[in-house]
Amino acid sequence: MNIKEDFLYFDKNGLYCKYGDFYIDPVQPVQKAMISHAHADHAISGNHKVYCTAATAAFMQLRYGKNAAAELNIVPYDKSFIVGGVELRLMPAGHMLGSAQVLMEYEGVRYLYTGDYKLQPDATCEPFEWVETDVLITESTFANPAITHPDPVAEIKKLNDIKINILLGAYGLGKSQRLINLITAYAPQKKILVHHKIMPVNAIYERLGFPPGKYQVYGRKLMKNQDEYVYLVPPFTFDSYLRATGVKRLFASGWKNLQVNEQDTLFISDHVDWQDILLTIQKTKPRQIWTLHGNGIHLKKQFGEDILVKLL
DSSP: OOOOTTSSEEETTEEEETTTTEEESOSSOOSEEEOOOOSTTTOOSOOSEEEEOHHHHHHHHHHHGGGGOSEEEEOOTTOOEEETTEEEEEEEOSSSTTOEEEEEEETTEEEEEOOSOOOSOOTTSOOOOOOOOSEEEEEOTTOOTTOOOOOHHHHHHGGGGOOSEEEEEOOTTTHHHHHHHHHHHHSTTSEEEEOTTTHHHHHHHHHTTOOOOSOEEOOHHHHTSOSOEEEEEOHHHHHHTTTOOSEEEEEOOSOGGGOOOSSSOOOOOSSOOHHHHHHHHHHHOOSEEEEESSOOHHHHHHHTTSSEEEEO
């Protein structure tokens, strides 16, 4: 069974599968779109027909309202469906609630698009599901042997040593809910205050059976007291509080350049690191690896001619 080298390719609208006549996470509105998860760089508004999980649909409707899609097709995990001539299945990606890998089968060949994914445990989303494939289309955001993500529990426990109030910056969808869960479990004396923009997202998590933990909406009077508060805010608010006094400023991210001080870092990533990508390759047993969302050069060096590594 021959792998079709043109099964997926980029055009002006994004990543296109001509054999099924659909896009995956398009960057411009299209007729048919598979949406892997609800982060704005993967889920835009204005598509006509969208296929996604129930959680992704809920987040898109929260953000975009009636412009989420002309037709939202909610697909349960692990249920096969046909689009064009391609059989598809959405499987948990472990990146955030509702995130999905897209498994595509055409003429007996399997192509697995991971989307953004992580293997670390996360009580606020469905765990990554393994499947064997002929072609692994993997994100390579941190595909560098020099990068190893630390244990998120150990990172969160650092907060126990900070006795003053904390201003904690994080993306409002996915990362914030994971942080609430981790702080509730491993720094339970902290009192979590949540920016009002994050509260509707938390409500969807609660409704779908993934309650993040203990939190309350932010109140200005509360933060005037030093009572081990952690005020969780989205990036735009975090940046506007550049001169905030009486707080320790932290930003939770896997990116070193987003850490705001050298003394107190919080490296918590929702992406796979180098070792996790190698494990994914071992478990999925692909004949070829195609990379996107990062640099696949190190994977080319790692595997040489053993597995064809193609950079999309």
